[in-house]
Structure formats: structure tokens, C-alpha cells
Amino acid sequence: MNDKITFQQLAELLSSSTGGSTSTTELFIKELFAIVGKALINGEKVQIKGIGTFMPSMDNSTIEFAPDADLAESINLPFSCFEAIELDDEMHQALITDETQPKQESEIAETIEVAEPAVVETDEEPVEWAESTTETDTEPTHEEASEIQLEEDIADIQTSNVAEIDVDYNTEEQTEVVVEPVEETLETETTHNQQILDPILDTTETVTEDKHKKSKFAFGIIIGILIGAVIGAMAMFVIGNKLLLSQTNMPNSESEEIIDEPVCIAVDTLATDTLEIEPVYENIAVDTVKQTRFLTTMARQYYNQMLYWVYIYEENKEKLGNPNVIKPGTTVVIPDIRKYLKSDTDSLNIEHAKLKAVEIYAPYQK
């Protein structure tokens, strides 16, 4: 495909298809096109069946060729399923928009960029144009002069600094206030001025609306983020409190067995009248050590701190032994963490737990 068939290849192909020798087919092709060439040189029109018609052009500068209908149909066989379709206006428009959509987007972007300076005109022009209208009252001005004045104003404002532009874009009310008197004054002016200003006003309105929408959108996003952050913080605070209460007071849903009876009761019945009663902490659950479930896993689940495994160990040390070789299937009691925590600050409690771990490991180190 897309290659060039040489004379030799053509002769070979013809010989293979007709069964003759290559030299015969070579001679045939050579003689055939020699005859055709001679006829063309003589200005004759030559028609070969199955190939087409050759004829010299009107000025004899070139050869015109019209392929045979059968040949043209055969080489277009891959596209024979298609037909020429008469397009409706809607279909044609759809085709055009499909083809030119990226271009239109870029054009819109360009028009916005071009139109941006025009917004500035409306911000500063009320003063300028109001002055020009007062001038028309006192001294008559020509249309050309006002046009030149407008162009100068546009040029001046286009070179004004960016900060002013940003401030002006943000207030729609300001632009409206500015635009309306301009329109009114322009109505009293010549229609030519009106024609000049209308496109500018249109573009300024559309661009200020776009800018205002963008600023509104950005402002809305910021407000939304702030509200979300506040709600999130409140929710975290409430959920955190609830979790803390549930961890300290309620047994975990994953615990296998809930102990109803208090295990540790340290009440001095004799000295209740004179001594302070120590708080009674109930064990919150009973759990089983598995191949993938260690004391640290349980500590993380019940206390949200894996270092507090030492207290589970402490509670069950009589049946555990070396903390690194606890047999899977060993049942352990999960104590209330408040029983062991001696400080209100987490950092101190963690330090204490670390020290406790050193103590636990000490007997088992060689």
C-alpha cells in the first residue's frame, strides 16, 4: 500500500495473472503504451477498455485522463457503503460546531482578554464623558472630536495600573452606577457616538458580569470551606467526646465477651466513714490473642494507643509470661485504662507506658 509499482513488477504481476512469460508481458505493456503515446502525440483521444480515456489537454501542455467507470468504481469499493447525504441546516451546524469547537473556545478566550481593558473605561469614563457632555453644552464639538476623545480615553485607561482594574471589577453596583449615566448622556449625544459606545458597554457589562460571577464563585468557595472547617471541627469535638466516653464506659462491639461483674473492687468497708473511697474500675472486655491480633492491636482498639498494651499485660501477667511469645488463643482481660493512667496528660502517660514496657521486658532479656 502507498508504494510505487515499477514496470518490472507490473510485468511480473501481469504474467502471473495471465499465465504468460514476463518478457511477453513486458513487450505487451511497452507496445501498448507506445501506441497510446503515439496517438496522444498526434492529438488523438485514446480509449482503453477497463483502464480509461487519455487525451491531450486543450493547450497540449499535458495529458488528461478519465478513468473507466468500472475502474473508478472498483478502486472506490471500500467507500461504496457511503452515499452523498443532503444536510439539514441543523446537521450542518452540528458538523461545523464539532469541527470548530476548540477554535471557538480559544476565540472566546481572546475576546475576553481583549475586552478586559474596556471594563476600565466604564469605571473612569463617567467623569470624562460627563465633562465632555458639559463641554457640548457650552461649546459645540464634532463627532470626530468626540470619537478621538473616546479613543484617547480608552488608550489612557488601558495603560492604567492593574490594581485599579481589580478593584473596579469586584463591584457590580459600582459599574452599573457608572454605566447608566454614560448611556443617558450618550443618548443625548449623536447616534454615531452611541454606535461607538454600545459595543464597549456591552462588552463591559458581559465582562464585569463574568468577573463578578468568578469573584462570587471564588467567594462562595472560600465561605464554603470555612463553614465546612467549622462544622468539621465541631463534629470532631463532639465525636471525639462521644468516642472517649464510649471507650471508657461502654464495652467495644468487637469484644467477644462482656464482663458484667466487677473484677477489681477496692473498697475498704471498714474505713468508709473516715477514708476516701478509691474509684472502682471495671474491666471493659475480654479478648483473645490471635496470630494477627496482639496486645498492641487490642490496646490500639480499646485505648487508641498501642503503647498501652503494657496495662493489658499487667492485668493478665499471671498467665502471659514473655510478652513476645504469647500463644494464640490466650484469653486476656481488657482493663479500664483509667485504672493505670496516672496523669492527665497523654505524653506523661505514654512515657510511663514506655517505662512499664522496659520493666516488663527486663526479666526476659538475656
Place this chain on the structure above:
Amino acid sequence: MDNKTIVNNLSKKLDREPKEISALIDGLAAIIKEKCGNLSEIAIPGFGTFVPAKEDEKVITDLSTGKKILLPPQITLNFEPSIVLRKKVANNQ
């Protein structure tokens, strides 16, 4: 010059039956169909080159009715005469 004249001339020159010449012409036409259908060019030295060209689908306007027509893609077979033949034709004017 029509096909019959060419066949007769060739049969005389090659000392072959017109039937055989017709079969060879048909065979040549079949090869041109196949190769040009695959967008391959066929070059005949001293005569010219058959150049197939694929045209993409396009929308044209019927000037008489003003309606748009979507034309399907197609392959057109062009012929580019060799410089030798072109010069001979031009000089013989």
C-alpha cells in the same frame, strides 16, 4: 483511437490473436484496479504514472438549490504524464 483499434494494432505488432491481446488488457486493468485501490502508484517508463489519491469526506454546497451535501470519502485515479511524453505532445502542436 478506440479499444478495438488498439487491440488490432497490438495483435499485428506482437503477432498475437486479438483475443489474447484483449485478455492481456483486461489483466492489466485488473492489476491497476487492485494496486490503485490500495493507493499504490503504477509507473510506466516513458509514458507516465497512475497516481491514486484519497480525498476525505467533505461538505459541498449545491449552488442551484443552496443545500449542503456531505460527500463520502473517495479515491480518485490521476495520471501524471512523463516529461518526455508531455514535451512530445507539446512540440507536436
